[in-house]
Amino acid sequence: xxxxxxxxxxxxxxxxxxxxxxxxxxxxxxxxxxxxxxxxxxxxxxxxxxxxxxxxxxxxxxxxxxxxxxxxxxxxxxxxxxxxxxxxxxxxxxxxxxxxxxxxxxxxxxxxxxxxxxxxxxxxxxxxxxxxxxxxxxxxxxxxxxxxxxxxxxxxxxxxxxxxxxxxxxxxxxxxxxxxxxxxxxxxxxxxxxxxxxxxxxxxxxxxxxxxxxxxxxxxxxxxxxxxxxxxxxxxxxxxxxxxxxxxxxxxxxxxxxxxxxxxxxxxxxxxxxxxxxxxxxxxxxxxxxxxxxxxxxxxxxxxxxxxxxxxxxxxxxxxxxxxxxxxxxxxxxxxxxxxxxxxxxxxxxxxxxxxxxxxxxxxxxxxxxxxxxxxxxxxxxxxxxxxxxxxxxxxxxxxxxxxxxxxxxxxxxxxxxxxxxxxxxxxxxxxxxx
Numbered sequence: 001x002x003x004x005x006x007x008x009x010x011x012x013x014x015x016x017x018x019x020x021x022x023x024x025x026x027x028x029x030x031x032x033x034x035x036x037x038x039x040x041x042x043x044x045x046x047x048x049x050x051x052x053x054x055x056x057x058x059x060x061x062x063x064x065x066x067x068x069x070x071x072x073x074x075x076x077x078x079x080x081x082x083x084x085x086x087x088x089x090x091x092x093x094x095x096x097x098x099x100x101x102x103x104x105x106x107x108x109x110x111x112x113x114x115x116x117x118x119x120x121x122x123x124x125x126x127x128x129x130x131x132x133x134x135x136x137x138x139x140x141x142x143x144x145x146x147x148x149x150x151x152x153x154x155x156x157x158x159x160x161x162x163x164x165x166x167x168x169x170x171x172x173x174x175x176x177x178x179x180x181x182x183x184x185x186x187x188x189x190x191x192x193x194x195x196x197x198x199x200x201x202x203x204x205x206x207x208x209x210x211x212x213x214x215x216x217x218x219x220x221x222x223x224x225x226x227x228x229x230x231x232x233x234x235x236x237x238x239x240x241x242x243x244x245x246x247x248x249x250x251x252x253x254x255x256x257x258x259x260x261x262x263x264x265x266x267x268x269x270x271x272x273x274x275x276x277x278x279x280x281x282x283x284x285x286x287x288x289x290x291x292x293x294x295x296x297x298x299x300x301x302x303x304x305x306x307x308x309x310x311x312x313x314x315x316x317x318x319x320x321x322x323x324x325x326x327x328x329x330x331x332x333x334x335x336x337x338x339x340x341x342x343x344x345x346x347x348x349x350x351x352x353x354x355x356x357x358x359x360x361x362x363x364x365x366x367x368x369x370x371x372x373x374x375x376x377x378x379x380x381x382x383x384x385x386x387x388x389x390x391x392x393x394x395x396x397x398x399x400x401x402x403x404x405x406x407x408x409x410x411x412x413x414x415x416x417x418x419x420x421x422x423x424x425x426x427x428x429x430x431x432x433x434x435x
Contacts, residue, residue, distance in 0.1 A: 079147070257325050391411060
């Protein structure tokens with residue numbers, strides 16, 4: 001079976017490499033010649049743990065090319081894993097998916113299966129099938145199947161090799177058989193359903209997780225007012241198996257390539273169908289407000305950041321990735337700069353991408369350098385280096401040791417470290433004792 005994967009981003013590349021690791025021969029297609037050159041030199045264009053090692057291990061089964069006509073013409077199955085970014089009206093931009101689908105339709109020379117792995121609105125698979133119908137070569141049939149991904153950046157390889165479930169959207173028995181063959185060797189339950197349900201599973205899953213995050217952040221904000229400790233509250237909630245402990249860590253909001261755009265896309269989809277999912281609308285609003293919670297806290301310690309040296313620890317939206325999309329740093333740092341702050345930033349993966357956006361910032365290669373002589377420190381990403389950093393070092397190196405932790409990741413001894421003013425999210429009782 002010849003497998004082709006369109007797109008070499010998080011979804012496409014990780015999917016292709018993991019299929020190769022399961023023994024399939026896979027061709028990766030991308031229009032970006034720079035990415036293809038990197039891949040042919042064994043370099044992944046994205047930062048993802050374990051990905052380059054798997055690329056090297058399975059190099060004999062992986063081919064990278066920009067020649068889509070050659071790649072698509074005799075493939076048995078083609079996975080589409082290109083981006084579906086947010087449009088101005090919050091709907092999903094399907095231009096990349098549609099473009100690839102058209103290319104496949106115009107170049108395929110035999111019957112094959114087109115698998116939409118990208119996150120797309122309900123009804124997209126059916127629409128694409130209709131769109132390509134009159135563009136196929138005589139005698140060629142393409143069956144369109146939905147197969148959403150459930151990977152998380154930072155753990156994408158593990159999530160793909162060991163998925164919680166495999167969703168296959170098709171009512172065609174032959175297509176189902178082929179998909180089961182592709183996923184043979186993956187130890188996960190396979191759920192087969194109609195395409196619309198498969199498409200909805202993706203949005204419903206992501207948006208539910210975003211809802212949990214927004215909910216616990218609202219509870220954390222209330223904890224600060226009434227004197228409760230959000231970590232104790234979250235722990236107590238998590239022991240209830242109906243709730244579970246995942247996605248109950250309070251902080252400064254979610255970011256990345258999925259939750260922000262998927263919540264907005266589902267909200268848009270409901271709206272155009274004369275429906276409103278009020279919980280999702282609330283989650284979007286809560287998350288946008290939460291991103292500035294540390295900035296609001298800073299007003300307790302300084303009226304203005306003008307002339308102040310501000311240390312920023314973490315630029316990416318989460319640890320384990322170099323992705324900056326919807327990261328709290330992108331919201332806060334422009335405000336710091338407008339206030340007249342001098343910024344020392346540290347991040348082990350996102351520095352180069354961030355430098356392209358904000359060249360005026362001082363980028364440091366260590367936490368020590370970032371906080372030295374700083375007037376205040378903001379923690380935006382819970383990298384391991386930050387989590388293991390000793391609270392006493394803030395006192396030793398900072399001009400005024402004020403640390404605002406947006407991820408509640410610094411050791412709890414920070415609350416009792418002499419001379420350190422430390423504040424997390426949802427720490428009402430502890431904060432009342434200190435301040």
